Amino acid sequence: xxxxxxxxxxxxxxxxxxxxxxxxxxxxxxxxxxxxxxxxxxxxxxxxxxxxxxxxxxxxxxxxxxxxxxxxxxxxxxxxxxxxxxxxxxxxxxxxxxxxxxxxxxxxxxxxxxxxxxxxxxxxxxxxxxxxxxxxxxxxxxxxxxxxxxxxxxxxxxxxxxxxxxxxxxxxxxxxxxxxxxxxxxxxxxxxxxxxxxxxxxxxxxxxxxxxxxxxxxxxxxxxxxxxxxxxxxxxxxxxxxxxxxxxxxxxxxxxxxxxxxxxxxxx
Amino acid sequence: xxxxxxxxxxxxxxxxxxxxxxxxxxxxxxxxxxxxxxxxxxxxxxxxxxxxxxxxxxxxxxxxxxxxxxxxxxxxxxxxxxxxxxxxxxxxxxxxxxxxxxxxxxxxxxxxxxxxxxxxxxxxxxxxxxxxxxxxxxxxxxxxxxxxxxxxxxxxxxxxxxxxxxxxx
Numbered sequence: 001x002x003x004x005x006x007x008x009x010x011x012x013x014x015x016x017x018x019x020x021x022x023x024x025x026x027x028x029x030x031x032x033x034x035x036x037x038x039x040x041x042x043x044x045x046x047x048x049x050x051x052x053x054x055x056x057x058x059x060x061x062x063x064x065x066x067x068x069x070x071x072x073x074x075x076x077x078x079x080x081x082x083x084x085x086x087x088x089x090x091x092x093x094x095x096x097x098x099x100x101x102x103x104x105x106x107x108x109x110x111x112x113x114x115x116x117x118x119x120x121x122x123x124x125x126x127x128x129x130x131x132x133x134x135x136x137x138x139x140x141x142x143x144x145x146x147x148x149x150x151x152x153x154x155x156x157x158x159x160x161x162x163x164x165x166x167x168x169x170x171x172x173x174x175x176x177x178x179x180x181x182x183x184x185x186x187x188x189x190x191x192x193x194x195x196x197x198x199x200x201x202x203x204x205x206x207x208x209x210x211x212x213x214x215x216x217x218x219x220x221x222x223x224x225x226x227x228x229x230x231x232x233x234x235x236x237x238x239x240x241x242x243x244x245x246x247x248x249x250x251x252x253x254x255x256x257x258x259x260x261x262x263x264x265x266x267x268x
Numbered sequence: 269x270x271x272x273x274x275x276x277x278x279x280x281x282x283x284x285x286x287x288x289x290x291x292x293x294x295x296x297x298x299x300x301x302x303x304x305x306x307x308x309x310x311x312x313x314x315x316x317x318x319x320x321x322x323x324x325x326x327x328x329x330x331x332x333x334x335x336x337x338x339x340x341x342x343x344x345x346x347x348x349x350x351x352x353x354x355x356x357x358x359x360x361x362x363x364x365x366x367x368x369x370x371x372x373x374x375x376x377x378x379x380x381x382x383x384x385x386x387x388x389x390x391x392x393x394x395x396x397x398x399x400x401x402x403x404x405x406x407x408x409x410x411x412x413x414x415x416x417x418x419x420x421x422x423x424x425x426x427x428x429x430x431x432x433x434x435x436x437x
Contacts, residue, residue: 178384181385184385184386188350188354192354204389204393218400244420
């Protein structure tokens with residue numbers, strides 16, 4: 001059967017589709033263009049397998065095997081002067097390749113160069129921790145575990161860092177829905193009141209544009225307030241903004257300009 | 269020795285006020301709404317501005333307290349995350365009756381722009397709310413108006429009624 005397309009407003013249909021659009025690629029160049037990077041790459045190649053290496057935006061990217069990650073970073077830190085790990089995390093390529101890409105962004109202050117070490121692991125595979133080399137990797141690896149579910153071996157404190165400890169699912173995976181799955185939608189209700197409270201509290205309102213003009217249980221128009229739950233489909237009365245009750249407040253005098261006196265001498 | 273004549277029978281001269289207990293209690297309650305410091309996000313800045321000298325919450329008797337045991341108002345100022353939801357419920361339960369809640373700003377009202385997995389879509393899913401303030405973030409005047417509305421609400425209720433614990437369910 002043919003797919004249904006609405007015919008009531010054919011003119012409004014956009015005739016442009018992006019079927020021939022190709023994502024622009026950042027230009028790559030060979031590592032031999034830069035002598036500093038070429039020397040670094042030689043140092044890595046002497047001891048480890050390098051799957052690919054190139055320069056992009058003046059930074060060298062080296063793709064290695066996942067089980068070499070600790071040793072390669074140790075080499076870069078101790079022998080190639082890349083003393084800082086400025087960033088590390090994972091990228092979800094599960095849909096395209098069935099793998100996670102782990103990247104380590106390294107900075108050398110003396111050489112003024114940046115190198116990115118990349119490796120790929122399977123979904124269930126664990127990666128070696130680099131926390132012993134770089135203290136900053138502690139929280140980054142915990143975040144990587146929290147957001148992607150990449151387990152890190154030999155980490156001193158492998159625990160979720162941002163989400164609650166009893167959270168299910170890994171939010172930065174491409175398969176995780178932005179507005180949360182079933183568990184996320186009922187998390188606070190289940191935890192505080194228990195599952196039996198779901199019916200009483202009801203599902204979340206996820207429609208940000210939802211406004212019921214006649215809903216007096218959730219909204220009130222300022223200056224037109226009515227008691228809770230009143231039917232206002234026939235219009236509502238004006239209730240001007242008042243700061244206090246009309247008849248005054250016990251023990252509190254209202255300011256009256258008529259009774260007040262303006263002092264002529266301020267320094268009296 | 270009194271230097272001036274005090275007419276004890278004239279209104280105002282008398283150091284005695286005749287009224288009902290309800291009114292006295294409500295007068296006390298409505299003019300000493302101690303609020304729990306509950307700034308969760310940028311609305312907290314506006315809440316702090318309301319408490320500072322320019323807007324001066326102290327003249328309403330609203331003093332920010334750092335302990336839920338001493339507070340009777342919770343101004344939920346900011347985004348409530350799902351991780352934090354159990355703590356806000358615990359702090360609310362620790363507050364002594366009578367207690368009131370002001371939900372300040374879009375995030376506290378409905379989750380606001382954070383239509384995501386990690387944000388509670390309105391604090392009224394977790395604790396009962398008395399007043400909702402619109403705005404992102406509401407200005408200090410709005411919070412002041414809310415406190416004055418709350419004062420009116422407190423004065424309207426009979427203070428002598430038995431305390432019915434507020435529960436969401």
